[in-house]
Amino acid sequence: MARRKTREEIKTQDKWNIEKMYPDNASAEKDLKESVSDAEKYGKYKGHLADSAESLADALIESDRIEQKLERAFVYSRMKLDEDNRAAEQQALYSKAAAAISQVSSLTSFVMPELIRIPEETLKQFIEDEPRLQTYRHLLDSAMRQKDHVLSEKEENILAQLGEVLSAPDQVFTMLNDADMKFGKIKDEEGKETELTHGNYISFMRSQNRQVRKDAYTHCYEAYKGMINTISANYSANVKTDVISARLRNYPSARAAALSSGRIPESVYDNLIDSVHSALPKMYEYVKLRKKLLGLDELKMYDIYVPLVKLPKKKIRFQQAVEIGKEGLAPLGDAYLQQFQKGIDSRWIDIYETEGKTSGAYSFGSYDSDPYVLMNFDSTLEDVFTLVHEMGHSMNSWLTRKTQPYVYGGHSIFTAEVASTVNETLLMKHLLKTESDPEMKKYILNMYLDAFKGTLFRQTMFAEFEKKTHEYAENGGGLTADWMNKTYDELNTEYFGPALSHDDYIQYEWARIPHFYNSFYVYQYATGYSAANAIADRILNGGEKERDDYLKFLSLGSSDYPVELLKVAGVDMSQREPVDRAMKVFSGLVDEFAELMEE
Structure with a gap:
């Protein structure tokens, strides 16, 4: 085992x-x-x-x-x-x-x-x-x-x-989620009994063996179902804290309070949701195509993450991941790549999953420390993207702290996600451009589509859930487990469309999202993804000026308001255009992928 x-x-x-x-x-x-x-x-x-x-x-x-x-x-x-x-x-x-x-x-x-x-x-x-x-x-x-x-x-x-x-609800959830909660054991693709963890869950969800996917999915959500009332009470306390704090400080809403410090117009949040809603018909096409390509009578939530193109099983060693990442980031210049490698050599990264270690990945550090990265590297291509994503954050921190005084040495969440996602986008475009194997190209294109699905669509769905929970509480509603389960279930159905068959487990998914304890955070993954796509295109289609504009942006920290800082990199997020443009890219990718899969 x-x-x-x-x-x-x-x-x-x-x-x-x-x-x-x-x-x-x-x-x-x-x-x-x-x-x-x-x-x-x-x-x-x-x-x-x-x-x-x-x-x-x-x-x-x-x-x-x-x-x-x-x-x-x-x-x-x-x-x-x-x-x-x-x-x-x-x-x-x-x-x-x-x-x-x-x-x-x-x-x-x-x-x-x-x-x-x-x-x-x-x-x-x-x-x-x-x-x-x-x-x-x-x-x-x-x-x-x-x-x-x-x-x-x-x-x-x-x-x-x-x-x-x-801040107790966040700490309570961390202890419950990472230290106490157990998901049991399932059989992997080789029939070996394996403990299900946060770290290997997504790998099981990408398994070509549907029974493995189903077992991982049901074991995971059975655990959250068993704790749903406790988690609901904890999250309700978190929302009430937001609502009461906003009222005490004379804000019209918890969302207004959260966006105020960065001078982010609330219209940015609403425009994001509206823009993504307008593109849902194309998402429904993609989900329908997924169902067709998998040859299923019923497409279930545990079928949403499996790659639609089968590849020979290949383990990517960590050093190989570093080299692949550097090839994709070459447009950012030699100085960026040299510091990227120096960070690896200087042990910025905690690479592998171990017992009791926090799940997922992040970049962290203090103003006068190295910008550290926590990972749970599992030797997949997806982990290569996690590496460049988190190192995007760390390189942003390194460039900022080298340039800015302590008072501006951090980043707003709104801008921080741009630094990580530009790296992912550059890597994705590099792989699509250089890959000669038609099957591998299909796989990478599928990955790009799923990145849109997982970031622009899924994070916007999360953002809409947060909007609904806070508005409901602000209007005197009680955030019970039943209400939150039902609300999340309805949103999931709306975002994925009619080709996805309903199941009873997805209603508990909200209960496993740690970012919900940092309210009105997740929408910035989606806005950041939109801005990053625009910046990556600007770098790839431009010259030294466009690259240097972006590197200057990375060095500015929090020395100005986020929307103004992004203008330095050539993107105006006060307008709906960057999100709409990203939606057009997604639409084109769906059409291209459908055409390739018919060949």
């Missing part, structure tokens, strides 16, 4: 070099304590931010210093826990880090209320008089825009102290 390896069984070179951040937990805990201690001393600035330009500059610089140290320790604690969610000592460190964040936030909560009480003309004069405040011009502009949504000092302090409690 196949089993997951323990962390000790994995070679050092295949694990991220997190010791570069801290040699041990004690060192991280020391920084946590110092951050809290420094935040306690930070009270000397209370009531004095408006004294002078110099006083304001001193306060902002000291705040950054405290936050930078705290961020480093928190990131380390989170990544160590992700290595093995069962480890008690890592749970304890992460808990201390979360508590420290709450304490520091509470101790410094006076800053925003005091800052926005400074008259706008005085603040502008401060910026002109004090060179050190030039760095904070965009931050101060953003703060003034939040003027109507910042509460009194006392109220802000109360909310800051509640921070750890208010």
Whole structure:
């Protein structure tokens, strides 16, 4: 029986070099304590931010210093826990880090209320008089825009102290999903009994053996069905937190609150849903074609992910994946490729699945650490795309931190997904252009279609579900398991169309989506995918200027509002056009694939 390896069984070179951040937990805990201690001393600035330009500059610089140290320790604690969610000592460190964040936030909560009480003309004069405040011009502009949504000092302090409690639903779901939930064992394609995990679930769903797919699907959702009331109560608490927080801060809705900080018009969200809805007839064509090519009387949800083109079983070693990725990313230039390889060699990546390790993949890190990547590499072509996706995030972080000060060293989610998806799109177009084997080309084309399905369509469906749950709660509705199951079921039927036969398990799918605990996050995968397709075309059809425009965008961090930053890369997401253009690409791919499959 196949089993997951323990962390000790994995070679050092295949694990991220997190010791570069801290040699041990004690060192991280020391920084946590110092951050809290420094935040306690930070009270000397209370009531004095408006004294002078110099006083304001001193306060902002000291705040950054405290936050930078705290961020480093928190990131380390989170990544160590992700290595093995069962480890008690890592749970304890992460808990201390979360508590420290709450304490520091509470101790410094006076800053925003005091800052926005400074008259706008005085603040502008401060910026002109004090060179050190030039760095904070965009931050101060953003703060003034939040003027109507910042509460009194006392109220802000109360909310800051509640921070750890208010984030509990996310932590509860992580523990339930990654540490406690078990899916049982199924037989793989070779008839061997194998434990079903988050890491191998999607591989089973792509199996050419329909029974394997069905078994993986039913085992997975039986587990969520068995916990549906607990998960529903937890997610309901998460939504209520969003709704109440938005009301307290005088926003018209939780969605308006979530989009406000990035100055993202709500029309961007609605335009995305409308544009995708307009393309649903083409999705129905693709689903119908899938049913035909699979030769099924009934197409079920566990048939949605299997490749429509059978290929000889081929394992791609990790180093091969790196080389394939670099070939696809060649249009980004030699300097980008050299740093990409340096990141691999410097052990940015934690490569393989191990017992207790967090599922999925992500890019993470602090301002002054390497931009680390967590993966659960399973030697498939899809894992090559995961590699370039997450390294897209990490290269974005590396370029930003090399160029921007700490205050702008991060990225809004809206722009971050562009960096990862441009990489995926470039790789996809490279493979389609260079592949000589007709069957392999069909497979890759099928992959591209499924990327559209999984990103633009599926993430938009998730976004619409979030919109519905929050609106329902805002209108006084109770988010019961039955209501959420029914709502999700109806959306799934609407997005996939009549060629897909209904089943009772899909109603539980919402319960396994971790991103729902970071509300109004997922729509940005879809907008990012649209923007990325436009940027990739611009790079491939342009020259050095188009490439350099994009690389400049990657270096800008959060130094401006997301829509404005994307304009640097040549895309205007305030308009519906990028999403509509992506929908036209999808339509053309469906037609091309149908024609190829008839040959």
